[in-house]
């Protein structure tokens with residue numbers, strides 16, 4: 001029983017981070033029907049930027065995270081404005097896939113394909129709650145993920161900007177009639193989507209070690225979560241991530257961690273077989 | 285208020301408007317009639333900027349707007365109630381109305397505009413927390429009109445606002461439009477209910493195959509032989 005609860009706790013913590021790294025993908029897919037194959041590469045890039053800032057210039061990882069997130073937002077904004085905007089469908093996907101490989105190669109070139117980790121000395125150790133063991137870095141990561149998710153949910157639900165995003169997603173023509181600058185919404189959403197995976201990438205980088213080609217592993221997992229949760233559904237992504245996090249953690253505990261990465265793909269196949277529209281049948 | 289000169293519009297290679305000219309003056313209701321596929325919707329979409337013209341000029345309140353995107357044209361206080369309503373189905377009625385007041389000018393007058401929309405359509409107030417996609421056809425039309433009014437426009441263009449409505453409801457909608465005109469809105473109307481539309485209008489234009497073939501005072505058009513035969517079934 002103890003082991004079981006411990007595995008569930010770990011699963012929830014990890015699932016939360018899956019959710020954050022996937023949320024940007026979901027948002028971009030939901031709003032503009034683009035599968036951003038470069039999403040995970042940007043996450044790893046953010047982790048490298050923070051690693052580099054902290055090990056070379058002793059910038060605090062959390063300050064580094066803010067800088068990297070801002071930088072990724074700008075990159076996403078202009079990437080959409082000058083490149084993605086001019087393409088669509090499969091062409092956009094191919095182009096972004098190319099970009100993911102390009103980023104991966106660039107990172108290998110600059111930092112080498114070896115394991116790195118962002119060290120946060122004050123986050124080593126763990127909490128002990130009712131005898132269960134909660135690593136401090138994962139716990140803080142989970143709190144940050146929750147905070148970011150809450151902010152996103154609030155903005156989407158209650159602000160004019162958030163309503164404009166949802167309106168654009170549902171009917172871009174009508175959104176334009178409301179005076180919404182639809183192109184600007186696309187640019188900003190793309191920027192936010194990429195920035196979100198940047199935050200997740202940094203949090204991951206403080207917990208696990210990373211290397212450039214890890215992006216290929218991550219992007220597969222992220223697409224599996226998007227399909228499982230329901231294409232374009234933010235709450236579906238959250239629920240789906242936590243479920244996959246928990247099951248993976250249980251498999252790692254009771255079977256073997258070797259098989260844990262398979263969980264997402266088994267769920268992907270089951271989803272496509274039983275309920276292709278995913279947990280939530282619709283966007284956002 | 286609104287002037288269109290020599291408008292030519294194509295979809296790809298296919299030209300559908302061949303040089304349309306018309307004007308709508310302040311405080312008027314002007315109706316455009318024409319058979320299916322004549323180019324009425326195309327005309328309205330081009331005025332608002334959803335389609336790009338090949339040739340011709342569009343003036344809103346005396347200002348040439350050809351090079352402005354949709355969201356900039358809307359700032360000139362012109363609104364389109366599109367064919368088929370085009371509401372946001374997964375937003376609530378209230379959120380749909382909020383978006384009508386997206387621009388800063390409209391946000392300033394949000395409260396009073398919302399009140400007057402609810403006064404005009406009490407049904408929307410009852411249903412404000414319902415998802416717009418679950419509304420009936422008539423309610424959707426009310427929402428589309430209400431949403432347009434939330435932007436505090438001076439000119440409102442309606443594209444077949446009675447489409448798919450029961451006859452008595454259609455009469456209600458056209459009466460509402462007449463009422464709006466009386467409270468100071470300038471209106472450009474596209475309608476299939478030619479008789480009812482001409483009755484509430486000051487002037488009208490007839491478009492066939494992308495060309496303007498007739499224009500005149502509404503009662504004059506109602507007496508026109510071609511209009512009688514082709515549109516009034518007399």
Ligand SMILES: Nc1ncnc2c1ncn2[C@@H]1O[C@H](COP(=O)(O)OP(=O)(O)OP(=O)(O)O)[C@@H](O)[C@H]1O
Pocket residue numbers: 295298300318319320321322323324325326327367
């Ligand atoms: N997206 C499009 N692509 C190609 N052709 C189009 C498109 N939209 C409209 N058309 C064509 O342009 C012509 C004019 O269409 P439009 O929608 O303006 O007609 P309308 O007068 O509004 O008709 P209705 O009364 O049926 O609404 C039609 O022949 C139509 O087939």
Ligand SMILES: [Mg+2]
Pocket residue numbers: 324325326367443444
């Ligand atoms: Mg039409």
